[in-house]
Amino acid sequence: MEKIVESFELYGKTYRLETGELAKQATGAVLVSQGDTTVLVTAVISKEEKDYDFFPLTVDFIEKMYAVGRIPGGYLKREARPSEKGTLTARMIDRPIRPGFADGFKREVHVVATTFVADQINPPDTICVMGASAALMLGAAPFDGPAACVRIGRDVETGQFIVNPTFEEEKNSDLELTIAGTADYISMVEAGAHEISEEDMVAAIAFGQEAIAAFCEAQQRFLDRCDIQPREWPIHVADPSIAERVNPFLDEMSAALKDADKQARMGKVEALKDRIKAEQFTDEERAAWKGDIAAACKALEKKAMRAMVIETGERADGRRPDEIRPLHIVPGYLPRVHGSGLFQRGQTQVMSVVTLGMLNEWQRLDTIDPAEGKRYMHQYNFPPYCTGEVGRMGAPKRREVGHGALAERALLPVIPSEDDFPYAIRVVSEVLESNGSSSMASTCGSTLALMDAGVPIKAPVSGIAMGLIKEGDDVVILSDIQGIEDFLGDMDFKVCGTEQGITALQMDNKARGLSVEILARALKQAHEGRMFILDAMLAQIGAPREQLRDTAPRIETIHIPVDKIREVIGSGGKVVRGIQDETGASIDIQEDGTIHIAAVEGTAGEAAKKMILDIVKEPEVGEEYEGEVVGIKDFGAFVKLTPAKDGLLHISRVANGRVATVEDVLSLGDVVKVKVLEVDPKTGKISLDRLDKPDAPESAGNGGRGSHGHGGNGGGHGRGNGGKVDNHPGRAGRTPRRRHEAN
Numbered sequence: 001m002e003k004i005v006e007s008f009e010l011y012g013k014t015y016r017l018e019t020g021e022l023a024k025q026a027t028g029a030v031l032v033s034q035g036d037t038t039v040l041v042t043a044v045i046s047k048e049e050k051d052y053d054f055f056p057l058t059v060d061f062i063e064k065m066y067a068v069g070r071i072p073g074g075y076l077k078r079e080a081r082p083s084e085k086g087t088l089t090a091r092m093i094d095r096p097i098r099p100g101f102a103d104g105f106k107r108e109v110h111v112v113a114t115t116f117v118a119d120q121i122n123p124p125d126t127i128c129v130m131g132a133s134a135a136l137m138l139g140a141a142p143f144d145g146p147a148a149c150v151r152i153g154r155d156v157e158t159g160q161f162i163v164n165p166t167f168e169e170e171k172n173s174d175l176e177l178t179i180a181g182t183a184d185y186i187s188m189v190e191a192g193a194h195e196i197s198e199e200d201m202v203a204a205i206a207f208g209q210e211a212i213a214a215f216c217e218a219q220q221r222f223l224d225r226c227d228i229q230p231r232e233w234p235i236h237v238a239d240p241s242i243a244e245r246v247n248p249f250l251d252e253m254s255a256a257l258k259d260a261d262k263q264a265r266m267g268k269v270e271a272l273k274d275r276i277k278a279e280q281f282t283d284e285e286r287a288a289w290k291g292d293i294a295a296a297c298k299a300l301e302k303k304a305m306r307a308m309v310i311e312t313g314e315r316a317d318g319r320r321p322d323e324i325r326p327l328h329i330v331p332g333y334l335p336r337v338h339g340s341g342l343f344q345r346g347q348t349q350v351m352s353v354v355t356l357g358m359l360n361e362w363q364r365l366d367t368i369d370p371a372e373g374k375r376y377m378h379q380y381n382f383p384p385y386c387t388g389e390v391g392r393m394g395a396p397k398r399r400e401v402g403h404g405a406l407a408e409r410a411l412l413p414v415i416p417s418e419d420d421f422p423y424a425i426r427v428v429s430e431v432l433e434s435n436g437s438s439s440m441a442s443t444c445g446s447t448l449a450l451m452d453a454g455v456p457i458k459a460p461v462s463g464i465a466m467g468l469i470k471e472g473d474d475v476v477i478l479s480d481i482q483g484i485e486d487f488l489g490d491m492d493f494k495v496c497g498t499e500q501g502i503t504a505l506q507m508d509n510k511a512r513g514l515s516v517e518i519l520a521r522a523l524k525q526a527h528e529g530r531m532f533i534l535d536a537m538l539a540q541i542g543a544p545r546e547q548l549r550d551t552a553p554r555i556e557t558i559h560i561p562v563d564k565i566r567e568v569i570g571s572g573g574k575v576v577r578g579i580q581d582e583t584g585a586s587i588d589i590q591e592d593g594t595i596h597i598a599a600v601e602g603t604a605g606e607a608a609k610k611m612i613l614d615i616v617k618e619p620e621v622g623e624e625y626e627g628e629v630v631g632i633k634d635f636g637a638f639v640k641l642t643p644a645k646d647g648l649l650h651i652s653r654v655a656n657g658r659v660a661t662v663e664d665v666l667s668l669g670d671v672v673k674v675k676v677l678e679v680d681p682k683t684g685k686i687s688l689d690r691l692d693k694p695d696a697p698e699s700a701g702n703g704g705r706g707s708h709g710h711g712g713n714g715g716g717h718g719r720g721n722g723g724k725v726d727n728h729p730g731r732a733g734r735t736p737r738r739r740h741e742a743n
Contacts, residue, residue, distance in 0.1 A: 061086050099510050130148045154204065310469055345444075403442065459498035
């Protein structure tokens with residue numbers, strides 16, 4: 001194929017699609033760009049058909065650090081496993097293109113998006129969907145394209161929508177709506193928002209649908225210029241006799257589904273499927289048609305569940321379409337942890353736990369995006385036991401990463417600023433039981449845990465998962481869907497928000513023909529469900545607790561002059577480590593002079609704060625101190641006023657009367673009360689006066705001239721040697737220089 005390039009401008013941004021030069025052995029390959037951000041998207045379709053009862057699509061998003069001119073960290077100096085952002089982007093590409101493939105297509109499909117350039121101005125993620133769609137269509141895949149994805153922002157000052165905002169434009173936006181689909185229908189929605197209304201969200205979705213159509217049109221112009229060779233891909237069609245033998249069991253399947261208990265219902269359904277396989281098929285048929293028989297039984301289950309809802313308005317567990325499952329809410333469930341909350345909705349149960357830490361415990365991000373890190377982290381765990389299964393425990397899977405990111409996005413708009421609450425915040429949601437909507441239970445449980453921890457969130461957040469059953473023109477919207485309604489329904493639409501508005505959305509759609517009007521109905525019904533759940537949560541804990549737990553660190557913030565940072569840190573960190581070792585507090589020093597002091601015991605934090613303030617304190621005239629004698633010279637004693645400042649107590653002010661030597665009345669280590677007499681504005685040298693002066697000892701030569709007063713050799717303030725003051729006994733024959741009062 002010759003090199004084909006299509007450049008176009010939409011909504012103030014420039015885009016480019018190119019093919020024919022790179023990765024020519026792939027089924028399809030497209031180089032896609034927004035600005036200078038450039039991604040190579042390839043699609044490969046396997047040569048063999050797989051006997052799976054699901055569509056084997058794999059999507060990988062590869063972040064290359066060379067794209068931003070950086071060398072990867074670590075010992076190997078090469079890219080390792082995908083970052084959380086990379087995983088989320090791969091999911092974002094997968095979700096809108098998966099429903100576009102023809103039913104019965106069973107060849108493996110692998111889509112790889114490799115970042116070549118990330119200009120730090122334009123994000124690379126949304127254009128990957130357009131690249132994947134174009135690559136699949138170049139390979140003449142059985143794919144319902146073109147498909148595209150856009151991100152919609154909204155300028156907080158003008159209220160204008162922005163298509164595919166730059167990183168800089170996102171900073172001034174109160175909405176981040178990612179929407180994907182074709183010119184005819186929406187297949188995926190994901191959003192984060194600052195409490196915007198349902199009406200505004202619907203308007204943004206409608207605008208996004210128009211933008212998708214514009215990108216699909218541009219993509220089609222590119223494809224029309226390419227020499228695409230038609231291919232006949234085999235579409236698997238099961239033997240019609242399989243469905244003929246399975247379908248008569250519809251009434252029995254409907255009866256098996258009518259059980260509110262998930263495990264009991266699954267047991268009945270699986271028992272019926274096993275009986276169908278045993279009674280209706282021979283051993284040879286079961287071996288030859290294994291995947292087709294499983295698919296037919298799943299289709300029977302799907303038909304029975306959907307017919308139940310459409311025809312009777314009753315769900316598998318007996319609920320009405322808009323009814324919420326029973327709630328069980330317990331804030332402060334665990335002792336000692338900084339905050340916890342148990343949230344249960346039906347047979348979905350989540351324990352969320354909050355841990356508070358120093359700001360320097362924030363999560364550092366090593367990605368191609370400009371963001372360096374985050375101080376609020378939400379993590380979601382879905383162990384096998386939560387569904388009554390046996391399995392391996394290991395690194396979080398894509399689904400867990402995605403659900404955790406959704407709950408994090410939902411709560412981020414209400415997390416207090418660093419100035420108001422100078423903590424790093426980690427929330428972990430442990431799914432203990434699951435029967436649908438576990439990510440929304442995590443959102444609710446995390447709100448409980450944050451409030452229990454005393455985090456002053458701006459408003460409590462609740463979440464609900466909505467479903468859809470669509471058969472022709474018959475549409476039923478379901479509130480608080482359980483697992484079976486997610487797997488066998490047409491939509492999984494998660495909505496999170498406060499009383500004031502929406503903070504997060506996520507939707508996956510399997511039904512073509514999903515309109516903005518249906519989404520508007522779903523959002524309205526979701527609002528009613530969210531408020532019902534929120535009221536139940538607030539009945540158990542009405543506001544964030546006024547005090548942190550005794551086990552949580554107390555963090556106090558102070559500010560010091562930038563030029564004093566070095567004194568607080570000390571050579572090689574010696575001073576700050578000493579303060580931490582002595583007090584047990586943790587200290588985080590910022591470049592602007594902001595210091596965060598954390599300690600579980602309040603006395604430790606106060607002690608560390610005092611030590612730091614003492615270091616940076618500049619003594620002023622008239623102030624009084626109690627300090628240790630740290631140095632003795634002929635002309636006086638040096639007294640430590642603060643850890644970084646000494647002052648000179650002149651020999652003439654160490655006692656009432658004259659002394660020959662400072663040692664007559666002071667020794668190293670003595671603690672004396674002093675007052676600041678003078679601070680030299682040029683040198684900063686400090687002159688002191690002693691407040692608790694003793695009388696000079698008689699042996700020090702208080703009485704007469706010529707008395708040296710040291711071991712019988714003369715008095716401290718007597719005159720000798722021709723009237724010169726001799727402060728150094730035993731040095732007869734030398735005329736010492738007159739010592740002036742030091743500043």
